[in-house]
Amino acid sequence: MKKLILFTTVFVVMLSCSAQSIVYDITASPEQIVGDNYYIKDVNNQFSSVVGTWKWQDGISYFEITLQKFEMESYSSSSTKYYDHIYGKYKYVENGVVIAEVSQINPFPNFKLVFSFDTPTKYIIGINDVVSGKNKKGYFIIISPNTATLELKDIEGVNIGGYNSIIPFSLPTSVTLTKQ
Amino acid sequence: MPLPNTKVDSFIHNHFNNGNGTLSVFSGSDLYSLYELYINDKIKDLSKFVMVVTTPGNNISSTDDDTLYAITINNGTEFAAFGEKYLTDPNIVDIILYNNKRNYISSNISNELNEERFVRMLQKNNSGMSVYRGDRTNLNSWTKLSIRNNYTLKEVNCN
Numbered sequence: 129m130k131k132l133i134l135f136t137t138v139f140v141v142m143l144s145c146s147a148q149s150i151v152y153d154i155t156a157s158p159e160q161i162v163g164d165n166y167y168i169k170d171v172n173n174q175f176s177s178v179v180g181t182w183k184w185q186d187g188i189s190y191f192e193i194t195l196q197k198f199e200m201e202s203y204s205s206s207s208t209k210y211y212d213h214i215y216g217k218y219k220y221v222e223n224g225v226v227i228a229e230v231s232q233i234n235p236f237p238n239f240k241l242v243f244s245f246d247t248p249t250k251y252i253i254g255i256n257d258v259v260s261g262k263n264k265k266g267y268f269i270i271i272s273p274n275t276a277t278l279e280l281k282d283i284e285g286v287n288i289g290g291y292n293s294i295i296p297f298s299l300p301t302s303v304t305l306t307k308q
Numbered sequence: 309m310p311l312p313n314t315k316v317d318s319f320i321h322n323h324f325n326n327g328n329g330t331l332s333v334f335s336g337s338d339l340y341s342l343y344e345l346y347i348n349d350k351i352k353d354l355s356k357f358v359m360v361v362t363t364p365g366n367n368i369s370s371t372d373d374d375t376l377y378a379i380t381i382n383n384g385t386e387f388a389a390f391g392e393k394y395l396t397d398p399n400i401v402d403i404i405l406y407n408n409k410r411n412y413i414s415s416n417i418s419n420e421l422n423e424e425r426f427v428r429m430l431q432k433n434n435s436g437m438s439v440y441r442g443d444r445t446n447l448n449s450w451t452k453l454s455i456r457n458n459y460t461l462k463e464v465n466c467n
């Protein structure tokens with residue numbers, strides 16, 4: 129009986145160990161990340177410097193983005209790769225009129241705004257304009273604890289099919305935002 | 309750019325330097341476009357289809373870092389699954405696959421690193437695609453690229 133208990137205990141521990149992911153910090157380079165069983169984690173809580181609400185305002189015009197951290201996200205139920213990510217929502221008001229709004233923060237794959245860590249003060253962002261359907265990417269650079277710049281540009285490469293619209297991109301492409 | 313009216317045998321394009329550097333491998337938008345061709349039934353024969361990109365590298369005053377790559381689809385089932393998961397939205401491709409710490413592919417890093425990371429990204433995600441590096445002086449010499457278990461680049465001459 130004791131042998132059976134010991135065997136069961138060892139087996140459970142082995143199963144538990146094999147199911148554990150190797151944890152890498154978000155600062156790890158791609159070459160440091162090996163295997164198919166890992167968790168790229170915001171170990172030092174660096175995302176806290178961007179999570180929250182940021183706003184650019186000029187009179188009754190404003191562009192507001194709200195960012196939320198999602199932990200241990202996987203891209204499929206069968207995957208053993210996990211990530212911490214930042215997704216967001218936005219609202220753009222021009223002269224008091226709502227031009228574009230995403231009212232809910234959705235994670236992968238339905239996000240409209242995503243931040244990817246580059247350095248503690250620099251994030252690569254991807255944003256979908258819900259008015260034109262067009263996408264841009266760019267940088268969100270923190271220049272002080274409560275101030276950041278947002279610069280957007282077109283995504284590189286050919287563009288065939290799905291997201292060609294004659295409606296111009298409706299969101300601001302170069303603004304300085306203040307953390308609320 | 310709208311989808312072509314007829315099915316295509318292959319697709320060749322170039323990247324150019326727009327003042328922000330040039331991506332030396334296929335971009336996320338390129339892969340997105342490839343999947344658009346696929347799901348809209350615009351590829352004549354998936355097993356023979358070739359997509360090619362030529363780039364001037366980052367040094368536009370020299371041809372030394374020009375690049376030439378081709379991709380083929382070796383497993384249609386894997387490609388369909390990869391596309392359904394990652395290639396339905398340009399932001400998913402560009403941010404999740406390319407501009408992410410687990411696989412950063414960018415015009416800001418060397419051609420060699422981009423090449424290795426691009427091949428690894430496709431291979432580790434079971435994309436169903438094969439990558440080939442071409443001789444930039446002609447289109448007759450190709451090297452198949454893959455990643456070994458120890459994560460180094462494996463090159464096999466196709467000629």
